[in-house]
Amino acid sequence: MALGIIGIVTSLLLLVTLAYRGVPVILAAPLASVVAVVFSGAPILASYTEIFMPAMAGFVGSWFPVFLFGAIFGVLMTITGYAESIARTVTRLVGSRSAIAATIVTSALMTYGGISLFVVAFVMYPLARELFRVADIPRRLIPATIALGIFTFTMTALPGSPQVQNIIPGQFFGTGPFAAAGIGLLGGALIFGLGLLWLEYRRTALIRKGESFDSPQSALSAGGSSEDAAEKQRTATLEPANRVVPFLPLITVFAVNFTCTLLLFPALDWSYLAQEKFGGVAAEERLGLWAVLSGIIAAVLVLVALNLRHLTTLWDGFVDGAKRSMLPIFSTASEVGYGAVVASVAAFAVVRDSVFGLGADALWTSVLSVSITAGLTGSSSGGMTIALNALGDDLRALAAQEDISMEAMHRLTAMAAGGLDTLPHSGAVVTLLIVCGLTHRQSYKDLGVVTLVIPVLVVVALVSLVSVVGSF
Template structure:
């Protein structure tokens, strides 16, 4: 048994090391799985085909619509010029002197509006760079500023977020994307406020030390792709007016809200108990259906507004489809790795140890999710692995304790968006590449706003709801 536990630990080290050195997770995860299997004595090939692949396929089958529609929506917002127009409008409202706030708010609007996180990073960077140049703000702060807008409160805390990180807990707790709105809103405001305070303090200190925008090296990032994801700038359109570009984002938010709280609950879903549909519960799929519907309606709206340029839109849809593949299969590969680890005998010891920490269901869920998200460097992958292994037990424990499953949903999602941004995180590495900066230059600020602050906020909220008797 001790050898099996050692194998699990070494497999985690292998995964982190390979990911940090740039190997795609879709390859690193199977390799790390082999390490765990070798030490446990389990057969490798059967484990790959009968454990790893079904878990990966299940994740892809469940969440592919969100990745696909999110990527297509993001590319359409880019080629139509809507995304850039939104950024410039928000900047006009706030002012170039508040370049950091404008960048965070614009990134947050796009993320909460349903655009894929990675697409937002590519879209917002050129605009943020220009804002920072005009304001003569040190360039090293750009990654942290963008990360605060896309990797934190709009991803996991704000109720109704269409990002997959806010949908996953609902599959295990039978909750919706608007779960625990008060707790989520308070958490979002805390993360936003503390994050902005950190960035502003850093700006003042760096400027006082004599650093300016032009001090950072690699002014033109190598390998930086156009925000259009391969579609040339010449394909961009010029949107008219300041209101029109916001309509697709408002559509996602509005349709998601209506589907979740009005339309879907009023429908008869009893037919889902038929064998054809696997006897699934409506509550376990409502979040995915609502968000997918909302983004699809927004895509159709963009197409309707630009019918004369349909060929350009078609190219963007093809490119969005292509771009959706690697992210979901990468996360799916991590989920497959988690399934393999969970299948070895030694994992039962670890699982029982986590369940016997002596804490309540909420704290156990937060700790387990944070740990797996940190290990995998993925919020969605880590949360899926943790809840696949412990979800049923956590739900039973919560119901026995009288813990609100909605609060479990919200704080588990927020916990996944904390330690997931360690240096080996694919999201962090991608963002730094987009910005043309290094870990040494910018990771300190990314760490502060996406890891340290969210972890502190989640800990404070867990303590608060526990004191109020809600957990």
């Protein structure tokens, strides 16, 4: 069993090292999985075909349309000139020195509005790129700035967030999405404030060293520069004439998603989904995805309707977006496959259960177990689901014995899932870096500070505070 634990740690270190050195995760994840399997004594081929590949295929099957249309939307927002127009308008309103804050707030609003994290990443990159270019901020800070808005406080801390990370704990603790609103608001404010301070500090430090938006240290990875150049060339022919028009696609994403989620879909009869030909799927398992997909497709149609005179250029954008969606989705899916393999080895159960045996109270145990599994799997939702499936009932019973608020358990468990999940091998991190055309070496330091270091420190501080004063 000790050998199996060594295998998990070794595989994780290998995956992190390979990802940091620029090895495509679609190759690194299977290699790291083999290491974990060999140390555990499990069969390699069976683990690959029966565990890794089904998990990978399941992710692609669920999220391919979102990645596809999200990438197309991002490209069309750029080649139509809408991204640059929005960036200039926002910059004019808040001032170029506030480009980082504007990017964070815009990303956060979209995430809190219920738009999928992956979609927000695709949509926000062209907007952030133009904001940073206008303000001449080093490009390497873009991933961290977007990540602070979508992978931290709006995903797990703010009460009422529609993201799955805020919904999962309620299924185990009997709580709602607005659980422990006071803790969530305080935690969200701390993560946002400290993250913004770090990014502004780094901006000043990098500029003092002579870095700029186009400096070599912030250069795009292979292939990115030519894509940007092609987009800029196409953009020149599609400048929007009205400053309000470029905001319509973004408004459409939010409006359609909101309408489908709260008004349209709940009013429809989904009983036919119980039929065998539809897999007997529960409506609740698909409506969120369908609402997001409907919003992004509607926004793409709005973009096309507003630019009918340039159908040839738009078609080039569709083709370009389709191509760009392939590597992100398969890279992220490969990470999901790695997480499934690690979770399947016997040693993983020992690691998970040992946390419960530390003798800590229910709150600390929940936070630690979820943090560890999220770090091992590189997924906040996956890690939290694995941990709570195994320990949820015991944690709830222990919390009742110790008179610990279930609402505090909900909020701090969700926030804990949003810490170690962004280690370098994280699928979300890999996807965001690929979308931005940057590498771990260029951007992970700042991304890690705002999405891992700061959230972990805030969670530790809040758990300590709640242990003393109780929930609020």
